[in-house]
Amino acid sequence: xxxxxxxxxxxxxxxxxxxxxxxxxxxxxxxxxxxxxxxxxxxxxxxxxxxxxxxxxxxxxxxxxxxxxxxxxxxxxxxxxxxxxxxxxxxxxxxxxxxxxxxxxxxxxxxxxxxxxxxxxxxxxxxxxxxxxxxxxxxxxxxxxxxxxxxxxxxxxxxxxxxxxxxxxxxxxxxxxxxxxxxxxxxxxxxxxxxxxxxxxxxxxxxxxxxxxxxxxxxxxxxxxxxxxxxxxxxxxxxxxxxxxxxxxxxxxxxxxxxxxxxxxxxxxxxxxxxxxxxxxxxxxxxxxxxxxxxxxxxxxxxxxxxxxxxxxxxxxxxxxxxxxxxxxxxxxxxxxxxxxxxxxxxxxxxxxxxxxxxxxxxxxxxxxxxxxxxxxxxxxxxxxxxxxxxxxxxxxxxxxxxxxxxxxxxxxxxxxxxxxxxxxxxxxxxxxxxxxxxxx
Amino acid sequence: xxxxxxxxxxxxxxxxxxxxxxxxxxxxxxxxxxxxxxxxxxxxxxxxxxxxxxxxxxxxxxxxxxxxxxxxxxxxxxxxxxxxxxxxxxxxxxxxxxxxxxxxxxxxxxxxxxxxxxxxxxxxxxxxxxxxxxxxxxxxxxxxxxxxxxxxxxxxxxxxxxxxxxxxxxxxxxxxxxxxxxxxxxxxxxxxxxxxxxxxxxxxxxxxxxxxxxxxxxxxxxxxxxxxxxxxxxxxxxxxxxxxxxxxxxxxxxxxxxxxxxxxxxxxxxxxxxxxxxxxxxxxxxxxxxxxxxxxxxxxxxxxxxxxxxxx
Numbered sequence: 100x101x102x103x104x105x106x107x108x109x110x111x112x113x114x115x116x117x118x119x120x121x122x123x124x125x126x127x128x129x130x131x132x133x134x135x136x137x138x139x140x141x142x143x144x145x146x147x148x149x150x151x152x153x154x155x156x157x158x159x160x161x162x163x164x165x166x167x168x169x170x171x172x173x174x175x176x177x178x179x180x181x182x183x184x185x186x187x188x189x190x191x192x193x194x195x196x197x198x199x200x201x202x203x204x205x206x207x208x209x210x211x212x213x214x215x216x217x218x219x220x221x222x223x224x225x226x227x228x229x230x231x232x233x234x235x236x237x238x239x240x241x242x243x244x245x246x247x248x249x250x251x252x253x254x255x256x257x258x259x260x261x262x263x264x265x266x267x268x269x270x271x272x273x274x275x276x277x278x279x280x281x282x283x284x285x286x287x288x289x290x291x292x293x294x295x296x297x298x299x300x301x302x303x304x305x306x307x308x309x310x311x312x313x314x315x316x317x318x319x320x321x322x323x324x325x326x327x328x329x330x331x332x333x334x335x336x337x338x339x340x341x342x343x344x345x346x347x348x349x350x351x352x353x354x355x356x357x358x359x360x361x362x363x364x365x366x367x368x369x370x371x372x373x374x375x376x377x378x379x380x381x382x383x384x385x386x387x388x389x390x391x392x393x394x395x396x397x398x399x400x401x402x403x404x405x406x407x408x409x410x411x412x413x414x415x416x417x418x419x420x421x422x423x424x425x426x427x428x429x430x431x432x433x434x435x436x437x438x439x440x441x442x443x444x445x446x447x448x449x450x451x452x453x454x455x456x457x458x459x460x461x462x463x464x465x466x467x468x469x470x471x472x473x474x475x476x477x478x479x480x481x482x483x484x485x486x487x488x489x490x491x492x493x494x495x496x497x498x499x500x501x502x503x504x505x506x507x508x509x510x511x512x513x514x515x516x517x518x519x520x521x522x523x524x525x526x527x528x529x530x531x532x533x534x535x536x537x538x539x540x
Numbered sequence: 541x542x543x544x545x546x547x548x549x550x551x552x553x554x555x556x557x558x559x560x561x562x563x564x565x566x567x568x569x570x571x572x573x574x575x576x577x578x579x580x581x582x583x584x585x586x587x588x589x590x591x592x593x594x595x596x597x598x599x600x601x602x603x604x605x606x607x608x609x610x611x612x613x614x615x616x617x618x619x620x621x622x623x624x625x626x627x628x629x630x631x632x633x634x635x636x637x638x639x640x641x642x643x644x645x646x647x648x649x650x651x652x653x654x655x656x657x658x659x660x661x662x663x664x665x666x667x668x669x670x671x672x673x674x675x676x677x678x679x680x681x682x683x684x685x686x687x688x689x690x691x692x693x694x695x696x697x698x699x700x701x702x703x704x705x706x707x708x709x710x711x712x713x714x715x716x717x718x719x720x721x722x723x724x725x726x727x728x729x730x731x732x733x734x735x736x737x738x739x740x741x742x743x744x745x746x747x748x749x750x751x752x753x754x755x756x757x758x759x760x761x762x763x764x765x766x767x768x769x770x771x772x773x774x775x776x777x778x779x780x781x782x783x784x785x786x787x788x789x790x791x792x793x794x795x796x797x798x799x800x801x802x803x804x805x806x807x808x809x810x811x812x813x814x815x816x817x818x819x820x821x822x823x824x825x826x827x828x829x830x831x832x833x834x835x836x837x838x839x840x841x842x843x844x845x846x847x848x849x850x851x852x
Contacts (some may be wrong), residue, residue: 116630
């Protein structure tokens with residue numbers, strides 16, 4: 100009998116079985132939708148809670164002492180400064196940013212920073228040692244002082260460059276810096292009102308002149324701005340996108356569990372014995388199961404990608420990366436199902452497949468980042484992510500979302516295919532070694 | 541012509557010695573019955589003949605070739621009907637027949653013709669489009685047999701094919717087996733623990749018990765050789781005690797008892813027995829209301845051989 104007929108039969112068996120099909124395809128989509136909606140809120144409101152520290156680099160593009168000196172020389176007539184109502188040190192953004200903000204106990208629990216030059220910062224982000232670079236621009240201190248001591252609204256622009264693999268941490272970092280920026284703007288608004296009040300009450304008769312004499316660029320209509328870019332990348336991804344890849348990669352593993360039980364089920368239904376009597380070898384049966392599971396994975400992935408794109412509006416990015424990634428993931432999951440089915444048949448019990456379903460999938464999901472992104476997990480767990488097929492899937496799909504070139508995934512593709520080859524080889528060796536146990540009867 | 545020979549076949553499962561060095565053979569065109577209680581070793585024996593199990597000892601020769609060394613020698617010519625329903629319940633009857641036909645190497649018009657013929661033989665042609673899971677137990681059993689007939693095999697092995705079905709389906713199956721044997725010349729190995737099925741179908745019978753063949757031959761040969769008893773139940777209108785005394789004087793009678801208003805007689809085989817009973821009772825002033833004669837059968841042969849009833 101041609102292998103093709105066996106595969107067609109296996110596919111018909113699953114396609115006609117509406118219940119199994121629903122569990123394998125509809126359930127992940129439902130869970131993805133529920134999680135997506137739920138997490139959308141969570142990510143907006145719970146930045147930092149229960150999250151382990153992230154490393155960032157801060158690049159100072161200004162000379163604080165020089166900018167203070169400049170400000171002081173230009174603002175000699177500033178009544179607030181001269182009369183001691185406002186101390187320069189109190190409104191020095193350099194001090195506020197580092198001492199009051201980054202050294203704040205609560206912030207320290209989340210962010211660990213190092214001040215470095217730009218070259219070093221780039222090196223750190225390339226070597227994955229930091230999650231982001233925060234650039235404090237030239238004029239950071241000077242503009243801040245102007246904004247706090249006058250009606251001026253000079254632009255204080257903080258640039259952030261984030262590492263693509265730390266999407267979750269960077270969401271948090273951006274939220275925190277947004278909070279900082281907002282706080283500065285409120286203070287500025289309050290300060291402007293205070294200065295305006297002084298002017299209206301004529302507390303100092305010279306203040307109008309001081310304000311009028313301030314250089315024009317000091318009273319431009321801008322505020323503290325936060326600008327975010329991904330390091331060397333065009334795009335960043337949302338947590339919603341991240342979890343779409345995470346859920347999909349995890350649910351593909353359940354197909355392996357399904358396939359892992361299929362041949363022992365066939366034995367229990369006596370069709371395996373009948374196949375054996377017709378001369379069909381056990382090797383052909385397990386290969387057919389491998390193809391069946393791979394096809395289910397392709398079906399699952401396609402359905403989830405299309406559904407999440409059309410219904411949930413998730414952008415999956417580079418199509419070619421997704422197609423190649425899906426094919427390779429499906430082959431690897433098929434190979435995993437093949438080995439599982441041989442182990443299940445050899446042991447004559449569904450226990451191992453169930454163990455895989457309830458423990459190994461959860462382990463792979465954890466170390467692969469399906470539950471929480473790797474950067475928020477302890478490093479020891481994250482270091483195991485290469486063992487997780489779902490984790491490698493997440494990497495491929497998020498790279499597609501970042502619209503990285505295909506070459507960025509070559510390593511992951513190779514690793515997955517290597518796993519597939521190893522799993523298939525082990526399965527065949529087990530059939531040879533266990534001969535008697537891996538039988539139809 | 542001898543189609544299959546089993547020589548010293550032996551199989552052990554851990555602590556159970558399931559088949560203990562048995563020998564038997566089957567001629568082409570025969571229906572051979574393997575009769576025995578559950579656990580006698582029938583299914584293990586036919587699993588070895590079907591190449592599903594490898595024996596621990598002995599050999600099976602099919603058409604002068606050892607199937608232990610070359611399983612393919614029998615696989616292409618064998619129709620195997622397992623005791624359990626071995627079908628894909630989610631597929632339709634036609635899809636099952638098509639799939640299994642392809643598994644036996646049929647294709648194209650040959651396959652379609654075989655599916656059509658077989659579905660007619662097993663009487664499910666009007667339900668071919670329906671999923672097998674919607675079939676009754678009897679229909680599933682018939683389809684289970686049909687699958688084994690698609691490639692027109694030389695030898696069919698049927699392992700208890702009538703277990704748990706209604707009398708109508710059972711009759712249909714038994715008639716099908718006879719049709720396949722008589723009209724298509726197929727050789728059949730039929731296992732059952734229903735002795736009446738084996739009596740009805742088989743030319744020759746091997747009685748198995750505890751992994752051994754304890755008797756072999758035609759039904760008449762087995763009955764004669766094993767000297768089982770004849771049971772007669774008589775009901776008379778009165779004077780049962782006198783009748784019992786008189787009946788005990790008949791030489792071949794071994795036991796006479798009164799039970800539930802019946803006189804129950806157990807006797808050795810004796811061609812004159814019925815005549816002698818009538819004569820003895822006729823001497824009394826009584827009327828015979830009913831008489832039930834149970835001729836020795838395979839059940840009693842088994843009882844005589846093992847001291848146990850077949851369906852224990």
